[in-house]
Amino acid sequence: MESLDDVPSLPTFRDPALLDLALIHRSYANEHPEVGQNNETLEFLGDSVLNFLSTHFLYRLYPDLNESQLTRLRSALVDETQLADFANYLELGKKMKLGKGAIKDKARKNDSLLSDTFEAIIGAYFLDSGIEAVRNFVEPLFESAAEGLLDRKLTAESSILLDTKNRFQEWVQGNLGPTQPKYETIAQSGPAHAPDFTVEVKVGNQVYGVGKGHSKKEAEKRAAELALKQVGAL
Structure with missing residues (x-):
């Protein structure tokens, strides 16, 4: 990520229960059956929202790139490592609700869990405030990472970088x-x-x-x- 000076912190939710749910990992829900749910369905929703918004963002930012090049850029912009970087910036590792075993295994630093939690936050915020609010939240994050993507030369010739x-x-x-x-x-x-x-x-x-x-x-x-x-x- 480049400069994060203009990147927002975690958004304010109108329904705090949605944010709370987005932070509940399955391991915590298993140890606390009273919570009833975990964040997996929100993660599923957030994944789709991020793919849509990142596609639109890159389409507008790089109108001269072809479909193959845009696909490569999108792949890098919303891959596990990049989303974990966003999650770390937002300090989601400290906020995730995890089971004791997960905490013992240092899950707060696990890229996969951080990425999943970021997606769940996006899914929850979409339900809470709609697509434009999510766009306003994620585009500064995308912008902070975009220059780095081009520095990696994600062109049509660098197919090895396409997941x-x-x-x-x-x-x-x-x-x-x-x-x-x-x-x-x-x-x-x-x-x-x-x-x-x-x-x-x-x-x-x-x-x-x-x-x-x-x-x-x-x-x-x-x-x-x-x-x-x-x-x-x-």
Whole structure:
């Protein structure tokens, strides 16, 4: 991230309960059944909101780039590492509600959990205040990271920097037509603070790859990597 002088702090919620829910990790909810919910569905919503807003932001900022270049920039702008950087700036690690085991395992510094919590905050703020409020909140964060993205030369030639999910999507659309790969979690094991996920990626009814990871995103990327290897694109 470049300069954060103009980046806002955590937004004020009209409904504080939504913010509170966004900070509740599954490990905390398991140890405190009275809370009833955790932040996973808000994380799912926030992921979609961030993808939309980052796409619009980059489209406006770099009107001369082509689709492939914009896809690479978006991939870097909302990947786990970058979102964890945003979360660290907002000090979400201190605010996350975690179970005792997760705290013992230093989950407050875990990029995957920080990224997930940031997405949950975005999902909650979208429900609380709408898309324009979220846009006003995230665009200064995006702007602070944008110069760094260009410094990494994310051009059409640097395909290695495009994450495997987007690379597999490009292969599918280039070889199978206008369709989307679908990722499905087929197994989950391990404790709440350190789960293991198994995900398969399909196009139509055909499975192209199966991946494992400590987060769904990691498992999805590994499934896509195996799919790329299977079709000879990696």
